[in-house]
Amino acid sequence: MTATQFAEWVQEKFDTCNVHNEIETSKLIVEVMKKYFALDKESDEEQ
Numbered sequence: 891m892t893a894t895q896f897a898e899w900v901q902e903k904f905d906t907c908n909v910h911n912e913i914e915t916s917k918l919i920v921e922v923m924k925k926y927f928a929l930d931k932e933s934d935e936e937q
Contacts, residue, residue: 891929896925896926896929899925900922903918903921903922904918
């Protein structure tokens with residue numbers, strides 16, 4: 891997944907999220923961070 895694809899995925903997730911619901915938003919942020927760090931780890935392994 892490229893940085894652009896990741897950004898599009900994040901935008902899509904936040905567009906469908908009810909940002910006025912703090913619990914839903916915090917869960918989404920955790921999901922995004924987990925995916926970000928998983929992608930970062932994959933790129934480190936490739937190098």
